[in-house]
Amino acid sequence: MLTMNYTYRIYPNAVQQAELLEWMETCRGVYNYALRELKDWIASRKCSVDRCSLEKEYIIPADEPFPSYHRQQNNLPKAKKQFPHLGKVHSQVLQTTIRRLHDTWEAFVKRGHGFPRFKKFGQFKSFVFPQFKNNPINGFTINLPKIGEVPIDLHRPIPNGFKVKQVRVLSRIRGTQWYVVVTIESDISVPDVPVHGRAIGIDLGLERFLTASDRSFQERPKFFKSMQRQLKLLQRRAARKQKGSQNWEKAQVEVARMHHRIANRRRDFHLKTAHQLCDQAQTIFAEDLNVKGLTRGMLRKDCVDAAFGQFLSLTEWVCWKRGVYFAKVNPNGTSQTCPSCFATASKGLEVREHHCPECGYRTHRDHAAAEMVLDRGLENVVTQGLWGTETACQVGLSGVDDLDKWRGAGIPNREVGKPAL
Template sequence: MLTLNYSYRIYPDSNQETMLDEWLEICRRSYNYALRELKDWIASRKCPIDRCSLESEYIMAADYPFPSYHQQQNQLPQAKKAFPLLGKVPSQVLQTIVRRLHDAWDFFRNRGFGFPRFKKYGQMKSLLFPQFRSNPLTGWQINLPKLRKVQINLHRPIPDGFVIKQVRVLKKAIGWFAVISIQSDMSLPEVETPFGHPLGLDVGITKIIATSDGFVEKGRKFFKGEQRKLKLLQRRLARKNKRSNNYDKARKKVEKQHNHIAFKRKDYHFKLAHQVCDMGDSIFMEDIDFRTMAKGFLGKHTLDAGFGQFRDILKYVCKIRGKYFGLVNHKGTSQTCPNCRAEVRKTLADRIHNCPECQYQCDRDVASAQEICNRGIETTTLGLRGKETVCQVEVSGVMSLDNWRRGATAVLGSPQVEQVACSIPLWAEISQCELGGSPLTALSS
């Protein structure tokens, strides 16, 4: 079963936009009401039986059941009689709001922190239509319950064999969007084992990516490039009276600027991910927690680069294009020589890798990417350790240092070739053996 999400821009008219805004506000109040009931039930049972809380608490009866998802969902018909305003929203949309609350509650129980919060005015941004009897798309219009037909920019058609399962209407500062979830009986083959040409990927601030093949992409600063305009808009917002019409207009301009920066970054990440997939068949990256990196002295630039979003996008692109994506241990990748695996200590100021053991020299980020590729090969089935051909090469003691494919040291020149009693890099073994060659042909030169 294959499920994809396609995002389209929709253009509701003034009446439809008013209805959507009213629905969002009703859903926000319903979410807060259900959360209040949940918190009251917890508060009435958290204090001991022989003493009361220092603050006033709403006490529920002892036999009152826990306000679970099914109980609160079954209470919606009675709530519509008490509050006729709820009848304006489609019934399934209200059910998804209750489902959203209990998903947050289950997530809090699993990880132990992050209790669901009340949503302020304007914080409810999306509505979910979970079910359709027939195809809601008719030409350049989408038919939604109680909204009727809404204009949609169908910039790419729905593929043949896919059925629309649900539609999420999303409100942003620049307009309204419809995220259509489509599903098909076909399934993409899971690439569980690496194959073909391996590629290590190192991410950084000055160079957003550096590959084991020597390709380097200079980093782009999206937030810093637009920060001057954003600062001006935020200064104008600070001078407005809160909750006034001018304040709301200035706030929307700030939000639009943030959307503009985010869209540029996401578009660039998708293009870069496809470019990386064109270079190799098995992609390896570091398993870094980028949230920890964002807390350092380069936190602003780290968040601007969006490494976590790029890794998620690259994983998705590798899946739809039939590539293998794997994560390796990140510790010491920049402090290890990818050729002889000796430890070479470097500071952030050292941008060139120069190994004193084997005299291997190349760019620091490229060397880190090559070490990532080595670790990826070692931890997967691409590793050739233990095979007879590798043992024959290793016992010979012959090694060529200039064996990185497509000139990893093209900028700085190749290091001096010396005969060193150590094994050749796994990356070079895979390049010759796994793809039909022999490592002995690489060593014959």
């Protein structure tokens, strides 16, 4: 079973936009009400067995069951009788809203942090139509239940053999732009991409966005910093408007549009860079970076602007789509190890050149790290036995034969040196 998401922009008219915004607020109210029930039930079980709080206590019967997804979903028909405005929203949209809350709750129980929060006005920006009997896309319109026909920019058609499974409606730039994420599904199965062809390792950084083991590199565009002056001006204008007025809302839309433009430019750069890497090689190794840790240091603004996590995710997707093998390796010590003799070559962050005191190998610091990433990736491939899964028409990887010799002779990698490229 193969499932993919295609994103399209839609252009609802004024009446449809007002109805979509009203649905968003209704879903937000249902989400918050269900969360309130959940929190009240949990708070009622926090009281000690032998005493209660002197200030306040939640009075819920001891035999009251946990407000699970199915229980809250079954209470929706009763709620529609008490609150008639809920009937304007498609019933399955409200059910998926409850499902969304309990998915967040289950994720919180699993990881131990990240308790679900109440959604403020404007924070609920999407809802889902979970199923369709027929294909809702007809030519250049999409038929949304209870909304009607909405013009859609179908910049790429739905592939043959795929059917529409669900549609998520997204609100962007404070409700001025609308998108749909169409989930398509097919019964075909796509095998995992085997290791084949030319292999490269890549190192991500702030001086250079990307450096490959073949000495190619990509400079880092400063998307946020280059437009920070314009953004600061728009934010200053918005701050001087009376909050809640029409001019204030217009100013907030301009700020949101600027953020949207920055994000689009960054995503476009990431996708084009990923395609360039796929043109260079058929096997790509990258560092498994701690993205959250990078966003908490002294260089957090630059790291967030570079968005390494988004780039790695998009690269993995592009590699899968184009039949390129992609894998991540341990990033620890890649810049502190010589890729030629595997000796430790400690250096501070300000040192941009790698010079090994053991073998005298000199190169750029990021290039040495990329070579080390490639060596670790090739070693992992041989260790996991993935190299035996290639087909007869595939080309051998550079350096794999040397790694096989190391394994067969029982000689540690550090004593042999760098595999010939």
